[in-house]
Amino acid sequence: xxxxxxxxxxxxxxxxxxxxxxxxxxxxxxxxxxxxxxxxxxxxxxxxxxxxxxxxxxxxxxxxxxxxxxxxxxxxxxxxxxxxxxxxxxxxxxxxxxxxxxxxxxxxxxxxxxxxxxxxxxxxxxxxxxxxxxxxxxxxxxxxxxxxxxxxxxxxxxxxxxxxxxxxxxxxxxxxxxxxxxxxxxxxxxxxxxxxxxxxxxxxxxxxxxxxxxxxxxxxxxxxxxxxxxxxxxxxxxxxxxxxxxxxxxxxxxxxxxxxxxxxxxxxxxxxxxxxxxxxxxxxxxxxxxxxxxxxxxx
Amino acid sequence: xxxxxxxxxxxxxxxxxxxxxxxxxxxxxxxxxxxxxxxxxxxxxxxxxxxxxxxxxxxxxxxxxxxxxxxxxxxxxxxxxxxxxxxxxxxxxxxxxxxxxxxxxxxxxxxxxxxxxxxxxxxxxxxxxxxxxxxxxxxxxxxxxxxxxxxxxxxxxxxxxxxxxxxxxxxxxxxxxxxxxxxxxxxxxxxxxxxxxxxxxxxxxxxxxxxxxxxxxxxxxxxxxxxxxxxxxxxxxxxxxxxxxxxxxxxxxxxxxxxxxxxxxxxxxxxxxxxxxxxxxxxxxxxxxxxxxxxxxxxxxxxxxxxxxxxxxxxxxxxxxxxxxxxxxxxxxxxxxxxxxxxxxxxxxxxxxxxxxxxxxxxxxxxxxxxxxxxxxxxxxxxxxxxxxxxxxxxxxxxxxxxxxxxxxxxxxxxxxxxxxxxxxxxxxxxxxxxxxxxxxxxxxxxxxxxxxxxxxxxxxxxxxxxxxxxxxxxxx
Ligand SMILES: [Fe+2]
Numbered sequence: 047x048x049x050x051x052x053x054x055x056x057x058x059x060x061x062x063x064x065x066x067x068x069x070x071x072x073x074x075x076x077x078x079x080x081x082x083x084x085x086x087x088x089x090x091x092x093x094x095x096x097x098x099x100x101x102x103x104x105x106x107x108x109x110x111x112x113x114x115x116x117x118x119x120x121x122x123x124x125x126x127x128x129x130x131x132x133x134x135x136x137x138x139x140x141x142x143x144x145x146x147x148x149x150x151x152x153x154x155x156x157x158x159x160x161x162x163x164x165x166x167x168x169x170x171x172x173x174x175x176x177x178x179x180x181x182x183x184x185x186x187x188x189x190x191x192x193x194x195x196x197x198x199x200x201x202x203x204x205x206x207x208x209x210x211x212x213x214x215x216x217x218x219x220x221x222x223x224x225x226x227x228x229x230x231x232x233x234x235x236x237x238x239x240x241x242x243x244x245x246x247x248x249x250x251x252x253x254x255x256x257x258x259x260x261x262x263x264x265x266x267x268x269x270x271x272x273x274x275x276x277x278x279x280x281x282x283x284x285x286x287x288x289x290x291x292x293x294x295x296x297x298x299x300x301x302x303x304x305x306x307x308x309x310x311x312x313x314x315x316x317x318x319x320x321x322x323x324x325x326x327x328x329x330x331x332x333x334x335x336x337x338x339x340x341x342x343x344x345x
Numbered sequence: 346x347x348x349x350x351x352x353x354x355x356x357x358x359x360x361x362x363x364x365x366x367x368x369x370x371x372x373x374x375x376x377x378x379x380x381x382x383x384x385x386x387x388x389x390x391x392x393x394x395x396x397x398x399x400x401x402x403x404x405x406x407x408x409x410x411x412x413x414x415x416x417x418x419x420x421x422x423x424x425x426x427x428x429x430x431x432x433x434x435x436x437x438x439x440x441x442x443x444x445x446x447x448x449x450x451x452x453x454x455x456x457x458x459x460x461x462x463x464x465x466x467x468x469x470x471x472x473x474x475x476x477x478x479x480x481x482x483x484x485x486x487x488x489x490x491x492x493x494x495x496x497x498x499x500x501x502x503x504x505x506x507x508x509x510x511x512x513x514x515x516x517x518x519x520x521x522x523x524x525x526x527x528x529x530x531x532x533x534x535x536x537x538x539x540x541x542x543x544x545x546x547x548x549x550x551x552x553x554x555x556x557x558x559x560x561x562x563x564x565x566x567x568x569x570x571x572x573x574x575x576x577x578x579x580x581x582x583x584x585x586x587x588x589x590x591x592x593x594x595x596x597x598x599x600x601x602x603x604x605x606x607x608x609x610x611x612x613x614x615x616x617x618x619x620x621x622x623x624x625x626x627x628x629x630x631x632x633x634x635x636x637x638x639x640x641x642x643x644x645x646x647x648x649x650x651x652x653x654x655x656x657x658x659x660x661x662x663x664x665x666x667x668x669x670x671x672x673x674x675x676x677x678x679x680x681x682x683x684x685x686x687x688x689x690x691x692x693x694x695x696x697x698x699x700x701x702x703x704x705x706x707x708x709x710x711x712x713x714x715x716x717x718x719x720x721x722x723x724x725x726x727x728x729x730x731x732x733x734x735x736x737x738x739x740x741x742x743x744x745x746x747x748x749x750x751x752x753x754x755x756x757x758x759x760x761x762x763x764x765x766x767x768x769x770x771x772x773x774x775x776x777x778x779x780x781x782x783x784x785x786x787x788x789x790x791x792x793x794x795x796x797x798x799x800x801x802x803x804x805x806x807x808x809x810x811x812x813x814x815x816x817x818x819x820x821x822x
Contacts, residue, residue: 113424113529114609127463132405134461163533171430172421173465197423204528204542204577244405246493247455327405 087322109177115163218309349623359469407455503590
């Protein structure tokens with residue numbers, strides 16, 4: 047067995063709106079259109095990830111928030127109905143997910159070896175979180191690649207963004223080591239928006255795009271600042287300002303998904319590819335890919 | 346039975362431990378007992394429905410109202426999946442849900458009636474329902490907690506519930522499902538050895554519970570923001586604003602704190618509020634604004650990225666804030682209960698009391714033990730005492746007696762979740778100071794020399810049973 051590797055990392059936001067607008071057979075609600083710029087960004091990213099032929103997709107998900115340590119899936123298959131608790135009118139999705147339990151437990155072991163608390167889901171009634179399902183659907187709608195889900199520890203909310211970043215770093219490094227030891231080709235998905243203040247109203251037709259815009263200018267400025275850093279390969283600097291970004295932009299990255307991704311990738315100093323940026327009900331979302339092996343032209 | 350819209354209101358913790366694993370810790374068991382106590386009250390109440398607001402059901406687009414007449418699922422908590430699955434089936438008062446949604450609509454907030462198969466009802470509401478209304482004796486109404494709402498908005502949404510009750514001609518049990526401080530322990534944790542994650546959080550919880558014990562809900566609501574900042578209140582403890590809006594923004598309640606326990610570092614309490622005046626609805630046009638001004642203005646303030654990240658050349662303009670109405674000295678209403686935990690500990694491993702008293706009683710952060718001698722449970726003979734046929738003392742051994750006393754104390758302390766190491770004060774009673782002090786003191790020093798509680802030793806004429814030594818102890822729980 048050769049050395050495994052993380053062949054790509056993706057900032058993969060999970061607004062249910064994108065699945066809703068896509069009208070896949072698994073999702074019950076129907077739409078006319080919507081959020082095309084982001085959906086096309088996902089389309090490009092999807093093709094790019096396909097070409098890498100990964101063995102497994104790993105997700106760090108803010109919508110599996112864990113109060114103590116990190117949780118991992120310990121059963122090979124989960125089936126069920128995922129109803130978004132915030133946007134139930136947009137997302138009621140039948141899922142059937144194959145889990146790479148071996149890798150899941152290998153990462154768990156390495157996280158535990160670092161002194162972190164962990165727990166393994168062995169209850170078949172457990173419902174997978176909608177954040178993971180949405181970004182996995184958007185990256186791999188045929189669901190033919192097994193997955194590993196990692197819960198997002200909430201210590202940033204109890205202590206500080208810095209504590210949260212430290213924890214995400216431990217888990218990121220443990221993830222990379224476990225992937226390398228596994229001999230597998232893995233793609234990592236940080237399931238997260240950027241700026242994350244929502245509007246509290248919605249138009250009559252949810253996909254009415256005349257309503258869609260950023261919540262406020264400050265959020266937009268911050269989103270552009272961090273995207274610019276990604277495009278320039280300045281991820282070390284990005285990690286440095288992340289605690290401030292999280293507060294100033296009410297960013298969803300506060301739970302550490304992006305930190306986990308960047309740490310697992312060894313903090314990239316090469317340019318990321320921003321496949322697209324768009325707002326969803328006021329929040330800022332970008333589909334961003336880091337693939338070290340791919341030569342990049344002007345961006 | 347009062348004539349108002351609310352029979353009684355409760356604040357309960359929605360942590361699933363007190364439902365799924367009460368046996369895992371004395372704390373969980375006490376929460377569970379307190380739950381059982383209010384379940385019996387609810388069973389006897391004259392209410393028409395039970396109305397839940399849970400900090401674990403978060404919404405973004407305004408407010409959601411459960412409107413599936415009988416939502417049913419096999420629930421597994423995302424965090425506490427190892428504790429097991431919870432099958433549930435609620436009976437929902439959909440007419441009330443509709444009427445409540447209309448009232449919130451009239452305030453200008455987005456509303457949505459939820460009637461989707463498989464919609465995930467939150468763990469907190471499920472746990473409360475299982476423990477308070479397991480047979481669906483009362484139909485339930487459930488409203489979501491908006492992530493972004495501040496005091497003004499949350500209070501109004503509470504007021505709207507009172508108007509909906511009035512319009513429906515119904516009377517409710519109001520249940521706020523919320524923790525107090527909400528900071529979890531991050532290290533490995535033994536549920537038998539519970540603690541609040543920090544002393545500061547614990548002190549703030551007690552401040553809030555003291556006010557609630559006095560029935561001062563309006564005062565709590567005025568302290569909520571500071572409490573939330575200091576103790577990481579559960580969703581800013583905004584549920585207190587909702588409850589206060591619903592209950593008419595007053596301090597006219599008899600408060601009772603039935604339990605206050607740590608669960609994984611968070612502050613979990615069970616509180617009952619009985620209105621001393623009938624709760625009435627506030628008309629929409631009189632619906633009161635709080636000191637912050639409009640929600641929109643506050644959102645501006647909270648998200649003013651540019652204002653906050655650029656240096657100010659002039660001080661930022663802030664909305665005028667009214668003086669707090671919190672009185673410096675809150676007067677105690679009659680029939681006040683105390684905020685601190687106050688309960689008995691009776692140990693099966695200790696000798697039967699010779700009168701009507703418990704082995705120990707916990708009050709707040711202290712354990713008080715009754716006087717404890719060398720007697721053993723279920724045993725006539727007393728260690729270190731030799732009696733003749735008429736029950737007169739023939740001989741006694743103070744060393745054996747003192748050892749037995751200390752062993753008995755250890756047992757009582759352990760059944761209260763404490764230990765000998767946590768003893769802070771000892772009063773020792775000897776019937777013969779002159780003859781027994783030396784040996785008693787040797788045994789004492791061996792047991793307590795390193796623990797070093799304060800100590801007082803006195804000689805007494807007699808003790809209630811034919812014993813020569815008895816200790817009265819105070820300890821940390
Ligand atoms: Fe999200």
